[in-house]
Each structure stands twice: as C-alpha cells, then as structure tokens.
Amino acid sequence: MQSASSTASAQTPLNHRPTVAIIGAGPGGLSTAMLLAAAGLDVTIFESQPVVGGRTRRLEAGPFSFDCGPTFFMMPYVLEEIFSAVGMATSDFVEMKRLDPMYRLLIGDEHGGAPTRIDATGDLQKMAAQLDRIQPGDGAAFHRFIADNRRKLALMEPILRSPIRGLADLMNLDTLKAAPVLRPWESIHTHLTRYFKSDQARLSMCFQSKYLGMSPFECPSLFSILPFIEYEYGVWHPIGGCNALTTAMAQACTLLGARIETASPVSRILFDGKRANGVVVHSTERRFDHIVINADATWALKNLIPESLRPRGYRDAAIDAKRYSCSTFMLYLGLDGKVDLPHHTIYTSTKYRQNLADIGEGRVSEDTSFYVCNPSRTDSTLAPDGDSALYVLVPTANTKAAQDGAPIDWNVAAPKLRDETLQRLETVMGVPDAARRVKAEIVCTPDDWRAQNINHGATFNLAHNITQMLHQRPQHKLQGFENLWMVGGGTHPGSGLPVIFLASEITSRLLCAQCGVKSPLDEPLARLRTPSPRERVGIEADALAGV
Structure with missing residues (x-):
C-alpha cells in the first residue's frame, strides 16, 4: 500500500x-x-x-x-x-466462466410465425454462418462490422478513459478527427443499415442499446461498440x-x-x-x-x-x-426443477417499434420484449440441487413517462404483467408449467426502483x-x-x-x-490491458492513421 x-x-x-x-x-x-x-x-x-x-x-x-x-x-x-x-x-x-453461446436471441415475427433464433457465439465463423442462413451476404457484413468496430473502440478508448470537462478536453483527444468513424449524430439502427440487409441481423447488433436503457432508433451509433465488445471479449459469468x-x-x-x-x-x-x-x-x-x-x-x-x-x-x-432511461419490471423466480434454456435468452417483441414507443410514452405493451437469465445452467451455487433460479426482466416505462398525463398504476399493472410474463415463459421460451413451478418469488416494479432512491425508477440512469x-x-x-x-x-x-x-x-x-x-x-x-485474442498489434496506430 x-x-x-x-x-x-x-x-x-x-x-x-x-x-x-x-x-x-x-x-x-x-x-x-x-x-x-x-x-x-x-x-x-x-x-x-x-x-x-x-x-x-x-x-x-x-x-x-x-x-x-x-x-x-x-x-x-x-x-x-x-x-x-x-x-x-x-x-x-x-x-x-466464459459463456458460449453468449446468449440466445429470439426475434419475434410480426406476421405470426415462429421467432428467428440466433445463438450468439464468439466463434465468428459460426456467427457469420447463422446470419448468412437468414440473409445471404450478412455473414460477410458481420466480419466487416467487427473489423470496423475494432477500429472504433481503439479510437474511443482514450475518450472512455479520460475526464471530459468541456470542449477543450474533446479537442485534446482528437475527437473531431475521429468523428467520421464514431458518427455520433446517427442512430445505431441507421448505422447498421450500412452493413446488414436483414432486420434480424440488424436487431441482433442493436438490441444491446437496452444495456443503456435506450431505443436503438435513438441510441447514438458510437454504441455499436457494445455488440463488438461481446464478440471480441466475450460474455462472462462470475x-x-x-x-x-x-x-x-x-x-x-x-x-x-x-x-x-x-x-x-x-x-x-x-x-x-x-x-x-x-x-x-x-x-x-x-x-x-x-x-x-x-x-x-x-x-x-x-x-x-x-x-x-x-x-x-x-x-x-x-x-x-433531463431525459432518463427506461425502467424494468422484474421477476426473481425460484423454480422447481431444471429449465432447459441457455444462460441468457432475449426475446424481442413481434411489434418491436411499438413496444419501444409504449415504453417511451408510459404504456405497457400487449407483446413486450423480455429477457431471461438462467444462471443455474452454469452455476450450481444459486439454487438447491435440481432447481433453478430464474431472473426475468421486462423493459418498461420509467415513472416519469406518462400516458395521458398519468403514470402507470403498478398496483394494477404488476399482477397482470406477472401472469402474462409467466405464460410467455411457457409459450415463447418453452418453459413448461412455469407458473405452477414457482417455489419462491420476488417482484420489483418501477415504483419499487424509485423507492430505492433511483430517480424516476430509471434503472439505467440518465439517458445516453x-x-x-x-x-x-x-x-x-x-x-x-x-x-x-x-x-x-x-x-x-x-x-x-x-x-x-x-x-x-x-x-x-x-x-x-x-x-x-x-x-x-x-x-x-x-498497465496490463489484456488485448483480445483477435486484436492486432498496433491497432491504435492503424486506426488513427486510417481516419
């Protein structure tokens, strides 16, 4: 010391x-x-x-x-x-433990068909092959996306590691020089149209904006580094x-x-x-x-x-x-028996844009996107032998968002959304008899987050x-x-x-x-910054030289 x-x-x-x-x-x-x-x-x-x-x-x-x-x-x-x-x-x-697959993505079909399934993997060849099966050519686009974002992260890292107190700090970090690569003025969804033809591929590379509590149609495109970080450095479970x-x-x-x-x-x-x-x-x-x-x-x-x-x-x-991130409706479920799901599974609504609009305007969607973490698949310390600890997250409006001037009454909405989510665990995720298997349960609403001194229940803080x-x-x-x-x-x-x-x-x-x-x-x-196994020596110099 x-x-x-x-x-x-x-x-x-x-x-x-x-x-x-x-x-x-x-x-x-x-x-x-x-x-x-x-x-x-x-x-x-x-x-x-x-x-x-x-x-x-x-x-x-x-x-x-x-x-x-x-x-x-x-x-x-x-x-x-x-x-x-x-x-x-x-x-x-x-x-x-490094996870493979990192997560499963189930993309709802707006026409009522089965969801498109993508098992995100750090094996870039396998990942590209999955995207090619959905839309030929998107596999090659994926490799280009990864290479471009490797360069983007190299440019962003000095910004992420430095205090930014004003425009002078930005000038000192050559941010203006990097702006054509970072493209902060366009949304991540718009940015992805430069790469991918299929909506499914685009969604697989922009749903991560929810890590920031934002819609991909509003989230700045510089956050395309989020999926890159997953594929380059992996998703881990402590x-x-x-x-x-x-x-x-x-x-x-x-x-x-x-x-x-x-x-x-x-x-x-x-x-x-x-x-x-x-x-x-x-x-x-x-x-x-x-x-x-x-x-x-x-x-x-x-x-x-x-x-x-x-x-x-x-x-x-x-x-x-100020603008605030979305909130979340949470179910923490102790289930009888094992659950046949990967460690992480994300389902995106069949009406994805409408679901995002509902969140921004203070409504609960009829078909909500939701995320399930099944850590008992990887980790035996969280549930009794043979049982499962399941974490279910539904993105929702924060308590500032209002429908017709009135926020959601979670005393009314929570029981209904709980039952609907458990039902969709069965129908969408394939977890049989989910509701009847609940042995222990904690429910957390945006009102509960707000009561824990989180302003407006905005679990991801100020919007980005x-x-x-x-x-x-x-x-x-x-x-x-x-x-x-x-x-x-x-x-x-x-x-x-x-x-x-x-x-x-x-x-x-x-x-x-x-x-x-x-x-x-x-x-x-x-000074031990661990390079990715695929990170080229001198990437920072290459990136700066190429701007």
Whole structure:
C-alpha cells in the first residue's frame, strides 16, 4: 500500500492523511474506494442497504439467490486493472466462466410465425454462418462490422478513459478527427443499415442499446461498440453472480484498510460555502476532506445537496427536464426443477417499434420484449440441487413517462404483467408449467426502483442521448463545488459495469492528484490491458492513421 505523498495539495495540510466519504457501496463506490485506500487515503463507505453492491447486490428468496441488477459481465480486463493496481487479482476472489453461446436471441415475427433464433457465439465463423442462413451476404457484413468496430473502440478508448470537462478536453483527444468513424449524430439502427440487409441481423447488433436503457432508433451509433465488445471479449459469468464481484471488491476494500458501514444512509452532504466537508448519517454529522457520490446521480443532486448551492444546471427544474432511461419490471423466480434454456435468452417483441414507443410514452405493451437469465445452467451455487433460479426482466416505462398525463398504476399493472410474463415463459421460451413451478418469488416494479432512491425508477440512469454524454453528464469533480466528486453510471462514460469501473479510475486519479498523492493506477503493474485474442498489434496506430 502506498502512503500519502508529502507533496499534498494546498487544501490538505502537510502530514494529514486525507479522509474520504463515499456515498454508496455500488461497483463504482467500491472500486473507487479500493484505489483511494491503496493510495493511502482514509476511506469510509456509507451504504444505505444492509448489504453491499447497490444495484449489483445479492437478493435471496428462501434457498434461492439472484443478482438484483446486472447479469452480463463484459470486458473483465477493466476490473482486473483495478485489482492489479492494488496488488491483488480478481481470480483470488471470484471464479469466472466464459459463456458460449453468449446468449440466445429470439426475434419475434410480426406476421405470426415462429421467432428467428440466433445463438450468439464468439466463434465468428459460426456467427457469420447463422446470419448468412437468414440473409445471404450478412455473414460477410458481420466480419466487416467487427473489423470496423475494432477500429472504433481503439479510437474511443482514450475518450472512455479520460475526464471530459468541456470542449477543450474533446479537442485534446482528437475527437473531431475521429468523428467520421464514431458518427455520433446517427442512430445505431441507421448505422447498421450500412452493413446488414436483414432486420434480424440488424436487431441482433442493436438490441444491446437496452444495456443503456435506450431505443436503438435513438441510441447514438458510437454504441455499436457494445455488440463488438461481446464478440471480441466475450460474455462472462462470475460464479455466484455479478454480486460476487461487488462482494469481492468489498473484501478488497477491507484488506486495504477502508471501512464500510452498511445500513447507514446519508441524509445530507455538509458544506462550508461550496466546499463539501462532511455527511449526515443517522442524524450525526461526520466530517471528511472529500465526498464521493456513488448514489443515483440525479437523486443525490436533488436530495443530498441544498438547491441554493447547486449551479443552475443542477437545480430541480433542470434535473427534471433531463431525459432518463427506461425502467424494468422484474421477476426473481425460484423454480422447481431444471429449465432447459441457455444462460441468457432475449426475446424481442413481434411489434418491436411499438413496444419501444409504449415504453417511451408510459404504456405497457400487449407483446413486450423480455429477457431471461438462467444462471443455474452454469452455476450450481444459486439454487438447491435440481432447481433453478430464474431472473426475468421486462423493459418498461420509467415513472416519469406518462400516458395521458398519468403514470402507470403498478398496483394494477404488476399482477397482470406477472401472469402474462409467466405464460410467455411457457409459450415463447418453452418453459413448461412455469407458473405452477414457482417455489419462491420476488417482484420489483418501477415504483419499487424509485423507492430505492433511483430517480424516476430509471434503472439505467440518465439517458445516453448525445446531449447528455461526455461533458454534458455530471462531472467526476462536480462543477461549482470543491472536494465533491461523483462516480457511477450517471457520470462519464455512462452506465454498465465496465464503464463504471472506468469512471472510478478517472475519479480516483483526479482525487489523488488534488490530494498530492500518487494513484496506484500510475504504477506499471496496472498497465496490463489484456488485448483480445483477435486484436492486432498496433491497432491504435492503424486506426488513427486510417481516419
């Protein structure tokens, strides 16, 4: 572990070990705590839930266990960078399994026929052959798409790894030079028409926009890197679920000397003028040199910081005017017996565009897209022998979206959607007698997400439209304040576990620099970015030369 440097910043007295409060033990807060504690800072994490993880925590229903939120894990090398930087290895804490197929995609037929089935695989030849069977020529287009997005990710990586505080930062990163490749002004769906002839192939490469809680008809095309990342780096399952990752990070934090106080919600951030200098926990003032927000970004801005202190862009009216991601209706099901489904299965509605419009306008569709995670296929730790822990997610409107001015009444809608979803587990997914096999169950609606301090129940945070990205998201060092920081899906680069870990790298570097201490990420040990097996040597240079 590194000790604080004697070259402390002007705001930190000499020989004083800087103290940091982190609000929220989600993946962003925990990874930031690891890096700050390893740098020698005195770190305390306050978590409102009785367990760590935030939306990446563990849920239990009787003998069954579930991930609360994320179930896909990609780009494991990013998390490994953080563990390596603090002198540890992810593999010391968690076993990872690479999935093949990565997932099954069932694309509903608007004419009433059987869904088109695509088993997404990292074997690019097999994947191309599947697409060619649907539409000759789309296999070759797939190879071209992968090659182009390999180049695109090389161009985007400096942006994803850097603070973007304004246009000057974008200019320094040669973003304008890269714009013809990134094409942020067009939607990912429009972008895919440049490659694929079949609607099924296009959908297989753009449904991933739902990872950001967005429609592919609105999501900027630079996010075509999402399917590329799946095919290049794989989709992984941590044994125990993605919650095993946050549990591992919490263990690492403790080993590094950080303290974690669970069941300890922060009710207010304290200020001396515009300088954050403490938090209120259980009606007690606790003083710290720095405060890092890992709570839901806009909820925290509205509820933890007095409006009179906030810059105009963070006042209530401005926050309410922002665009938010969709929400989700969740069923966590303990089922009697095994389920004959892959680890991940995604069904897209027969009326896909209408389903997306309904989500945006506050309606529940007659035919909803939905996703099923069947981790018991891979992992025996989540259910009793012979049984299955099933995770079912239905994308829905957030609580801000309204039909005829009134939001969905989930007290009425939830039982109906539950029964319909269980029925479609049988008819669409082929899970026999699903409803009668339920032994344990947890239901979570958008209202429930909102009650967990997620603004508007928007489970994927602020929307990722072009006017709410880069420097237009809340900053890692919050504008207008001193010693107040942010990490998580509400800041740059955005939502999703890998980029949240990248955000923690950015925030921790900036905070360490202000404290005058060396970030553990500056050590050579941390520079281990694992190239894809197919990544060419010198791809970054090739990409820049080709723009």
